[in-house]
Amino acid sequence: xxxxxxxxxxxxxxxxxxxxxxxxxxxxxxxxxxxxxxxxxxxxxxxxxxxxxxxxxxxxxxxxxxxxxxxxxxxxxxxxxxxxxxxxxxxxxxxxxxxxxxxxxxxxxxxxxxxxxxxxxxxxxxxxxxxxxxxxxxxxxxxxxxxxxxxxxxxxxxxxxxxxxxxxxxxxxxxxxxxxxxxxxxxxxxxxxxxxxxxxxxxxxxxxxxxxxxxxxxxxxxxxxxxxxxxxxxxxxxxxxxxxxxxxxxxxxxxxx
Amino acid sequence: xxxxxxxxxxxxxxxxxxxxxxxxxxxxxxxxxxxxxxxxxxxxxxxxxxxxxxxxxxxxxxxxxxxxxxxxxxxxxxxxxxxxxxxxxxxxxxxxxxxxxxxxxxxxxxxxxxxxxxxxxxxxxxxxxxxxxxxxxxxxxxxxxxxxxxxxxxxxxxxxxxxxxxxxxxxxxxxxxxxxxxxxxxxxxxxxxxxxxxxxxxxxxxxxxxxxxxxxxxxxxxxxxxxxxxxxxxxxxxxxxxxxxxxxxxxxxxxxxxxxxxxxxxxxxxxxxxxxxxxxxxxxxxxxxxxxxxxxxxxxxxxxxxxxxxxxxxxxxxxxxxxx
Numbered sequence: 001x002x003x004x005x006x007x008x009x010x011x012x013x014x015x016x017x018x019x020x021x022x023x024x025x026x027x028x029x030x031x032x033x034x035x036x037x038x039x040x041x042x043x044x045x046x047x048x049x050x051x052x053x054x055x056x057x058x059x060x061x062x063x064x065x066x067x068x069x070x071x072x073x074x075x076x077x078x079x080x081x082x083x084x085x086x087x088x089x090x091x092x093x094x095x096x097x098x099x100x101x102x103x104x105x106x107x108x109x110x111x112x113x114x115x116x117x118x119x120x121x122x123x124x125x126x127x128x129x130x131x132x133x134x135x136x137x138x139x140x141x142x143x144x145x146x147x148x149x150x151x152x153x154x155x156x157x158x159x160x161x162x163x164x165x166x167x168x169x170x171x172x173x174x175x176x177x178x179x180x181x182x183x184x185x186x187x188x189x190x191x192x193x194x195x196x197x198x199x200x201x202x203x204x205x206x207x208x209x210x211x212x213x214x215x216x217x218x219x220x221x222x223x224x225x226x227x228x229x230x231x232x233x234x235x236x237x238x239x240x241x242x243x244x245x246x247x248x249x250x251x252x253x254x255x256x257x
Numbered sequence: 258x259x260x261x262x263x264x265x266x267x268x269x270x271x272x273x274x275x276x277x278x279x280x281x282x283x284x285x286x287x288x289x290x291x292x293x294x295x296x297x298x299x300x301x302x303x304x305x306x307x308x309x310x311x312x313x314x315x316x317x318x319x320x321x322x323x324x325x326x327x328x329x330x331x332x333x334x335x336x337x338x339x340x341x342x343x344x345x346x347x348x349x350x351x352x353x354x355x356x357x358x359x360x361x362x363x364x365x366x367x368x369x370x371x372x373x374x375x376x377x378x379x380x381x382x383x384x385x386x387x388x389x390x391x392x393x394x395x396x397x398x399x400x401x402x403x404x405x406x407x408x409x410x411x412x413x414x415x416x417x418x419x420x421x422x423x424x425x426x427x428x429x430x431x432x433x434x435x436x437x438x439x440x441x442x443x444x445x446x447x448x449x450x451x452x453x454x455x456x457x458x459x460x461x462x463x464x465x466x467x468x469x470x471x472x473x474x475x476x477x478x479x480x481x482x483x484x485x486x487x488x489x490x491x492x493x494x495x496x497x498x499x500x501x502x503x504x505x506x507x508x509x510x511x512x513x514x515x516x517x518x519x520x521x522x523x524x525x526x527x528x529x530x531x532x533x534x535x536x537x538x539x540x541x542x543x544x545x546x547x548x549x550x551x552x553x554x555x556x557x558x559x560x561x562x563x564x565x566x567x568x569x570x571x572x573x574x575x576x577x578x579x580x581x
Contacts, residue, residue, distance in 0.1 A: 072444050072445075072449045072450065075446065075447035087441065087442040088442070089442065090438060091550060092435075095568070096434070100431045100446060100448065103435075104449075110429055113430070115423070116423045116558060125564065127428075128564050144568055
């Protein structure tokens with residue numbers, strides 16, 4: 001297993017946000033994480049990437065625990081993510097958004113940077129070229145010198161993916177990449193995600209509300225509700241699971257009444 | 258650009274040598290240079306990194322006193338002019354060490370807290386100096402030779418601009434910009450944000466310390482009150498007047514403000530009202546200043562200018578794509 005989450009727990013005061021969650025993502029897989037709003041999906045992403053620390057349980061990536069590491073250290077291990085609410089470096093250019101993500105791969109220190117040595121010039125050229133190649137994959141190369149905030153919404157989501165891939169991850173966490181897209185765009189996105197996986201050899205864990213997309217591209221799906229895993233299996237298993245239907249259609253209403 | 262820098266050096270050397278201008282104007286030029294150093298260095302933290310540090314004069318004070326003690330007490334009088342750069346570097350290093358001591362605990366907190374911590378630091382530095390009799394306490398410290406000359410100021414302004422420019426346009430410096438834009442996202446694309454912040458803070462303090470050393474050896478008499486919160490406010494005004502996150506903005510802000518302050522000498526004490534008032538007006542009317550996150554092309558490293566020029570040309574041959 002590339003990623004293995006065991007008995008993960010997180011409480012925010014009285015709210016048990018993540019409750020004994022177990023999740024497995026095989027190397028090369030495309031796994032979906034779904035559930036109603038507030039089920040704790042993004043919280044799981046925040047735990048994996050070190051934004052939150054779990055109260056108990058373990059997160060093992062390539063056999064080593066990620067618990068207690070800083071987010072930047074987790075990135076160095078090979079985990080990258082995008083955000084549900086877009087978090088680009090808005091005032092910087094599209095190119096710089098991607099170049100910044102090379103922070104841990106620049107391979108030159110502070111003193112060469114001050115002196116702007118030949119090595120720095122060489123590495124900066126390589127980082128720029130690599131960034132441009134990534135932007136080309138996402139059809140953003142022509143916008144490289146525009147500020148990120150000027151991009152249309154869909155392009156901003158793609159830029160977040162390009163930026164995440166610039167860190168050379170083994171595991172890519174996508175948090176609702178299709179949010180706010182129209183059906184045609186969602187179709188293209190589904191294709192793009194599959195392309196990325198094949199082209200970059202990256203494993204994908206995907207949070208998504210667009211059921212059609214999740215069902216069509218994910219090989220396995222885990223369903224969360226109230227911080228708990230209520231189902232796990234192939235799209236077919238999950239679709240027919242009565243607890244999943246209940247979670248989406250009924251129980252929330254009942255519980256709140 | 259290198260030619261312009263050399264020509265400037267020639268001019269900086271020739272002005273005092275052949276008395277090309279009135280000594281008062283020469284003095285104002287030196288103040289401008291020192292203020293550019295203070296502004297560029299504070300802009301790194303407040304503009305490029307988007308934090309809000311308000312006690313820059315504290316670092317200036319540390320640099321001024323350390324450099325002065327070095328030249329007066331340690332370095333033999335005759336060696337003064339030769340070892341002056343070392344004394345200044347000593348002053349900058351002293352300020353850098355103080356910055357490190359402050360940075361580690363305070364950067365764990367966010368935003369407003371840094372303002373409070375740096376404000377407190379400014380006051381602490383001032384009262385510590387006032388209470389050390391060995392360096393004159395509240396009476397001030399004197400005995401420095403007038404080692405600060407126009408060529409030295411010029412050289413240090415160039416070194417400051419060059420070092421901070423190279424830093425900003427490199428991998429460690431892009432981390433600084435990322436922190437301003439979104440600190441959480443920066444950390445999550447691999448920027449080691451604590452490391453970046455501490456480095457930027459130390460770099461900023463170092464050049465403030467060197468500027469303090471130059472200031473001390475220009476006045477030949479320093480006093481804790483030279484480095485109070487009013488001085489810090491003036492540096493803030495120069496940053497926000499010229500433009501946050503811009504080297505050219507810092508140069509403009511420092512030059513305009515220094516000249517303005519000199520031109521208004523006839524106003525006497527009322528002059529002191531100018532800085533706080535200007536700061537309030539700027540924050541309301543134009544919080545990003547004259548340059549506001551933009552940069553003059555000449556202050557972008559040549560290799561980066563060339564790369565961006567090529568990208569612009571690539572994009573369907575739009576006009577103005579020349580990359581020199």
